[in-house]
Amino acid sequence: MRLWLHGSPFEKQLNCRERTGKKNVVQICFEDRIKWVWRHSKSDAPEVSGLELHSTNNSEIAPSGPQAIEVLGLQKGYGDLPVLWDLNLSLGWGEFLVLFGSNGSGKTTLLRTLSGQARPDAGTVRVAGHDLRRRPRAARRQVGVVAHSGFLYDDLTCAENLTFYGRLYSVEGLKTRVAEALERVGLSQRADRRVRSLSHGMQKRLAIARAILHQPSLLLLDEPESGLDRDSVAALAALLREWTDSGRSVVMTTHNTDLGQVWGSKVAAIINGKLDFDGARNYLGAGR
Numbered sequence: 112m113r114l115w116l117h118g119s120p121f122e123k124q125l126n127c128r129e130r131t132g133k134k135n136v137v138q139i140c141f142e143d144r145i146k147w148v149w150r151h152s153k154s155d156a157p158e159v160s161g162l163e164l165h166s167t168n169n170s171e172i173a174p175s176g177p178q179a180i181e182v183l184g185l186q187k188g189y190g191d192l193p194v195l196w197d198l199n200l201s202l203g204w205g206e207f208l209v210l211f212g213s214n215g216s217g218k219t220t221l222l223r224t225l226s227g228q229a230r231p232d233a234g235t236v237r238v239a240g241h242d243l244r245r246r247p248r249a250a251r252r253q254v255g256v257v258a259h260s261g262f263l264y265d266d267l268t269c270a271e272n273l274t275f276y277g278r279l280y281s282v283e284g285l286k287t288r289v290a291e292a293l294e295r296v297g298l299s300q301r302a303d304r305r306v307r308s309l310s311h312g313m314q315k316r317l318a319i320a321r322a323i324l325h326q327p328s329l330l331l332l333d334e335p336e337s338g339l340d341r342d343s344v345a346a347l348a349a350l351l352r353e354w355t356d357s358g359r360s361v362v363m364t365t366h367n368t369d370l371g372q373v374w375g376s377k378v379a380a381i382i383n384g385k386l387d388f389d390g391a392r393n394y395l396g397a398g399r
């Protein structure tokens with residue numbers, strides 16, 4: 112599909128890419144960053160963010176673009192302890208990878224490496240087409256992280272925490288984005304409450320709001336459902352479904368095998384330092 116944008120500084124034919132197999136969902140990318148997500152039906156006026164948009168089906172379909180994640184020959188250890196070795200992973204746009212594995216198998220290490228928090232010892236890691244070694248800032252801009260530590264400041268309010276992180280990422284229209292993110296996780300009423308006064312589950316919800324605030328294209332979630340009540344888990348499921356429906360991607364670790372199998376479009380286990388897709392079945396079998 113070719114798309115033309117008019118009335119913008121980019122008024123020229125762009126080689127945009129349809130980055131999702133989902134019907135009637137088009138992501139419009141510029142310099143490999145998702146700029147707009149357009150959900151359309153045949154009767155929709157072709158309008159995106161005030162820009163006129165025409166589309167034609169074109170047999171010269173552009174290549175599908177970079178993967179959400181490409182990892183080749185990753186090695187990562189701590190001192191003498193090898194944790195990940197010769198690990199390969201390819202994750203497409205709109206995919207949801209659930210990672211299982213026993214304690215200490217390296218799930219958190221993999222997420223930390225993908226988010227740029229831990230430096231690989233060897234191998235190549237690309238996030239949204241950006242090599243983490245060569246373009247770490249551009250890669251990190253594409254990633255939202257929910258880790259065991261919420262990266263929240265106890266003495267700041269919910270809104271202040273998000274505003275602080277939003278400034279780090281130079282988020283445009285920050286006040287509105289903060290309000291939207293708080294609403295998305297059901298914390299609008301608690302915008303002015305200090306983090307230390309929130310329950311563990313609410314802090315987790317705020318951490319999720321922080322992860323989505325700068326509208327990344329990839330979410331990395333380390334056991335995000337732990338500590339959430341049933342309604343919050345359902346709300347997280349809805350958020351993640353919407354996320355992948357719009358062609359963005361997720362990698363999530365969990366020990367909840369039932370939930371992981373329902374949420375993930377792919378499941379894998381880390382076994383002996385590698386991602387093992389077949390091994391995940393054994394892991395799931397053992398968990399029953």
Ligand code: ADP
Pocket residue numbers: 189194212213214215216217218219220221
């Ligand atoms: P998982 O998330 O699957 O439980 P981790 O990635 O947290 O596993 O840990 C993998 C291994 O690396 C464990 O043996 C852990 O003790 C070790 N490890 C993790 N982080 C560090 C660190 N910062 N320094 C030293 N060893 C670490």
